[in-house]
Amino acid sequence: IIYEDQSINLKKVLRSKTTKPEKTPPDAEKDGGSPVNVRKIQVENGVLDFADLSLRLQFATRIHELEGSIVGLSTNEGERAQVQLDGRVNDYGMSKIRGQLEPFNPKHFTDVSMEFRNIEMTSLTPYSAEFAGYKIESGKLSLDLRYRIKSSELQGENQILLDQLTLGEKVENPDAPDIPLHFALALLKDSNDQIDIGLPVSGNLDDPQFEYSHLIWKALLNLFKKIITAPFKALSSMLGIESEKLDLIVFETGETTLPPPAQEKIKNLSELLAKRPQLTLKIQGKYKPTDDRLALKSFAIRHMVAKKMGDKVEPDKEPPPIDLNHPEVQKAIKSLVKERISPQALSAAKENAAKRAAAAAKKGEKGIPKEGLDRDFYTGLLQKLFEAHQITETELEALARDRAKAIKEALVSTGKVDGSRLNIIEPSVAEGESEGGVGCKLTLDASH
Numbered sequence: 001i002i003y004e005d006q007s008i009n010l011k012k013v014l015r016s017k018t019t020k021p022e023k024t025p026p027d028a029e030k031d032g033g034s035p036v037n038v039r040k041i042q043v044e045n046g047v048l049d050f051a052d053l054s055l056r057l058q059f060a061t062r063i064h065e066l067e068g069s070i071v072g073l074s075t076n077e078g079e080r081a082q083v084q085l086d087g088r089v090n091d092y093g094m095s096k097i098r099g100q101l102e103p104f105n106p107k108h109f110t111d112v113s114m115e116f117r118n119i120e121m122t123s124l125t126p127y128s129a130e131f132a133g134y135k136i137e138s139g140k141l142s143l144d145l146r147y148r149i150k151s152s153e154l155q156g157e158n159q160i161l162l163d164q165l166t167l168g169e170k171v172e173n174p175d176a177p178d179i180p181l182h183f184a185l186a187l188l189k190d191s192n193d194q195i196d197i198g199l200p201v202s203g204n205l206d207d208p209q210f211e212y213s214h215l216i217w218k219a220l221l222n223l224f225k226k227i228i229t230a231p232f233k234a235l236s237s238m239l240g241i242e243s244e245k246l247d248l249i250v251f252e253t254g255e256t257t258l259p260p261p262a263q264e265k266i267k268n269l270s271e272l273l274a275k276r277p278q279l280t281l282k283i284q285g286k287y288k289p290t291d292d293r294l295a296l297k298s299f300a301i302r303h304m305v306a307k308k309m310g311d312k313v314e315p316d317k318e319p320p321p322i323d324l325n326h327p328e329v330q331k332a333i334k335s336l337v338k339e340r341i342s343p344q345a346l347s348a349a350k351e352n353a354a355k356r357a358a359a360a361a362k363k364g365e366k367g368i369p370k371e372g373l374d375r376d377f378y379t380g381l382l383q384k385l386f387e388a389h390q391i392t393e394t395e396l397e398a399l400a401r402d403r404a405k406a407i408k409e410a411l412v413s414t415g416k417v418d419g420s421r422l423n424i425i426e427p428s429v430a431e432g433e434s435e436g437g438v439g440c441k442l443t444l445d446a447s448h
Contacts, residue, residue, distance in 0.1 A: 038073040043085065052126070052213065059126035063087040063095055073103055080109065093119040101149075107205050110149040117142045121165060128167075131217035133176030135168035152205045158216065162195040177221055184224040186278040186446035187231055193278075199223065231444045232272075239275055241268045248439040249407050253288065254295025256402040258410055259437075266407070269442070270414035273421065280421045282443040283407050285400030286430035292399060292438065293391045301385050304340075308332035324378045333381050341388050349384070353377040400427030403440050421447065 046066030052059040068085035085097040099112030121139035128136050144159040167182065188195040201219050203210050227234035232246040246269055249262050258266065273279060302319035309332045313319045323329050338346045353374055404424045411417045430438050 035074060035076045037076070037079075039071060041070040041073060043068050043070075046087075048087065059124070061090065061123060063089050068097075070103075075104055077105070078102065083112065089116060089119055090123065091120070093117060107149055107152045110147060112147055114145040114147075115143065116145075119143075121162070125168070127213065127217065129171040129173060129176075131176065131214075131221065132181055133171050133173045134181060135171055137166040137168035139163060139165035149205065154201070154203050154205055156201040158197075158199040158201065158219075160195070160197045160199060162197075164193050165189075165195060177225075179221070179224055179228060180446075181224070183444075183446040184228055187227050187235060187276065187444070189278050190275055191277050197223065232442075235272055235276065236268075239272060241272060246272070247442045249403075249442065250437040250439045251403050252295075252437045253291040254299055254399070255437075256399065256406050258406055263410070266410045267414065270411055270416040273411070274416040278447050280423060280445045280447050281411075281417075282423050282425050282445060283404045284425050284441040284443070285402070285404035285427040286438055286440050287396045287400040287403075287427065288430050288438050289393075289396060292396055296391045296395065296399065297386050297389050300389055300391075301382070304336055304385075305329060305332045308335055322382065324375050324382070330378055333378055333385070336385055337381050341384055345384060346381075349377065349381055353380075397427050400440070403438075407440060407442075 043066055046064075048063040048066055050061050050063075064087065066085060066087040068083075070084075071082045072079065073081045079102065080100045081103045082100050083097055085095075087095045087097075089095050094115075094117045096115040097112065098114075099110070101110040101112060102108050119141040121136045121141050124141070125135045128134055140163040142161040142163070146157045148155045165185065167185070185195065188197065190196070197220075199216070199219050201215050203215055236242070236246060246265055249258070249265055251257075251262065252259060269281075273281065299319065302322060303313060303315070305322055306313045306319045309328050311320075322333075324333075334346055337349070353376075356376075357374075401424070404427065408419065408422045408424060411422055412419045
């Protein structure tokens with residue numbers, strides 16, 4: 001120790017609480033209230049022990065091989081000491097402490113940065129058991145911390161890197177939050193099996209309820225709850241992917257082909273899943289009974305008319321619209337009604353059309369077209385075909401399954417997502433509006 005430029009043997013000072021400096025500076029002899037100034041404390045091969053006995057499983061750690069110095073130590077109000085310390089944590093971890101503080105009133109002013117590298121996480125099991133309900137099986141921890149205190153107000157910045165973290169067995173703790181912690185970790189783990197979190201904290205040190213460890217774990221748990229509640233939104237934000245509602249892939253009614261907006265979501269989803277390899281995706285095809293049934297009927301009837309006319313249309317290709325003024329179309333419609341409903345139905349439709357024409361003529365109405373050009377007549381026949389053609393619930397479920405398959409195939413085709421991570425589950429009815437179409441639901445899960 002350099003005590004106002006005079007040497008003091010540090011070992012003798014620390015050996016006993018009653019040990020006094022060998023030489024006392026002149027100012028200190030005048031009265032007991034005089035300030036004490038220590039220009040420099042040099043630490044060599046020091047040891048710092050820390051223990052937290054407030055936990056169910058008590059925590060303790062040690063920083064050894066502590067080297068560095070503290071300069072400008074003073075009892076003067078407002079004086080700030082500079083701190084520079086390096087040490088070894090347990091067997092293979094390291095620490096660096098830099099900053100300044102008012103040593104006799106740290107709540108008034110503190111500005112300290114700390115680095116910790118390669119800390120074995122199993123030693124933190126007392127905290128994970130207390131606040132999360134799990135032991136830690138393995139993993140390494142690195143921290144970049146900066147804490148600023150001004151007039152008891154704490155502002156803390158925590159950059160936390162968890163490497164190869166694996167949870168162990170569950171710990172019986174009724175106070176631990178009931179959250180799917182494995183899922184939360186899978187959401188955060190990148191392709192290198194690392195979790196990198198920026199975690200700001202704040203609080204008032206004079207608050208009787210203030211506890212630092214609780215503050216950190218509360219911030220962590222709030223983060224976990226946030227990403228679990230809205231995982232797609234949280235991941236999109238973390239990974240810088242600009243896309244809304246990634247959990248919903250929207251198809252046009254009656255369709256199984258991915259439209260361009262859905263293809264963009266597939267691209268973003270593949271990037272997201274590539275960066276989070278511990279996540280799996282559940283794909284649930286959906287259908288709207290009324291809208292999809294009408295669309296499938298329209299598709300089927302147009303195919304029938306085209307085929308009856310002799311046109312070649314691929315089964316899965318969109319058929320052309322029906323032109324009711326075209327003679328070949330009219331002929332095809334009459335033939336289909338006769339075949340698929342009955343000849344009597346066609347005859348009855350003709351009789352009704354003739355009666356309408358006669359009634360119109362009797363009233364003196366002009367311009368009523370003959371049967372072959374009567375649009376109302378063929379519209380009525382077409383409606384009969386629609387009513388007669390049935391779309392079953394099984395067909396609607398098959399439509400939903402085909403949509404799910406289209407999503408899975410599109411994701412696999414990007415080359416970034418293995419098909420084993422994509423699970424198609426049983427389809428269901430779509431509820432509510434989905435951007436003008438039918439939205440298929442995607443759900444993230446953790447691989448086991």
